[in-house]
Amino acid sequence: MKKVSVLLVDDHAVVRAGFRMLLASTDGIEIVAEAERGEAACQLYLEKQPDVVVLDLSMPGIGGLECLRRICNRDPLAKILVFSVHDESVYVSRAIAAGAKGYITKNSAPEILVDAIQDIAAGGMYIEPSLEKTYPTHKPEDADYKDIVNTLTPKEFDVFCLLAKGLTTHKIADELCLGYKTVANYGTQIKSKFNASTIAELAHIANALGVIKN
Incomplete structure (x- = not known):
């Protein structure tokens, strides 16, 4: 069975190393490229054509949201999972509006990242359960x-x-x-x-x- 290829985008090397260890122990998923800035991620997406992009929002340079927008503009079928420290509904709504297929927080359990990648790769959407209570409602x-x-x-x-x-x-x-x-x-x-x-x-x-x- 073909493995789900993942492009990992986060400006912290330690965080990326943790992701690598987690996903390396997961059957059916492999990281094919990594980037620490949105500019590099856009180029790597074109070169590697990964099944799923795991994307942080808070990065120097163009940032995560602009990276998300650019990739989705080039490929409307792109499957991007936002993996962020932000759990506020405004971040979730902006990410989904920009084209993300999923949103989870860095406080989530490791198995949630795996579930999200697999669901999105299969053509679905994934919003972390704890975020569904606040998205997309507002006062x-x-x-x-x-x-x-x-x-x-x-x-x-x-x-x-x-x-x-x-x-x-x-x-x-x-x-x-x-x-x-x-x-x-x-x-x-x-x-x-x-x-x-x-x-x-x-x-x-x-x-x-x-x-x-x-």
């Missing part, structure tokens, strides 16, 4: 914010989250490998979309959406 008073956040580009969303968490423009530029002026422009655009004048207002909106927690 009525958050509806306007949710509609607006869904209009943000992947990079705007990354900047929005980091601004809301209190990072300075310089730190965000370093984190995302962007220029200071570029991040400042993103910040201006984000404030305009939310009709917010301060970072504190953005933090309040992010908290209402569940992007950050008190």
Whole structure:
């Protein structure tokens, strides 16, 4: 029986090593390539044509969401499983909207990763059971914010989250490998979309959406 080929995308070498050990002990699954940035993942996807991509969201460079969008634009049949530290519904909804076929968290049991890969490879979708309670529902008073956040580009969303968490423009530029002026422009655009004048207002909106927690 042909094994399910997997492209593993995560910027932490230790995390990738853990995935390798887990999947190496699983019959029917093999990792055919690894990447630590979204840019490399897009190229490797074209070269290797894996059955499933296991993708982290929080990475330097273009980031996970933009990587997801680019791969799905090139191949609408791509099977991508997001494997992230984020368990908030806004992340799940954005990932699925961008084309992901599944979403699980890094706190999940090892067997959940295996089940998710197998289900997605077989043509299904997989949302971690603990996340199904919050996805895709949201509070009525958050509806306007949710509609607006869904209009943000992947990079705007990354900047929005980091601004809301209190990072300075310089730190965000370093984190995302962007220029200071570029991040400042993103910040201006984000404030305009939310009709917010301060970072504190953005933090309040992010908290209402569940992007950050008190």
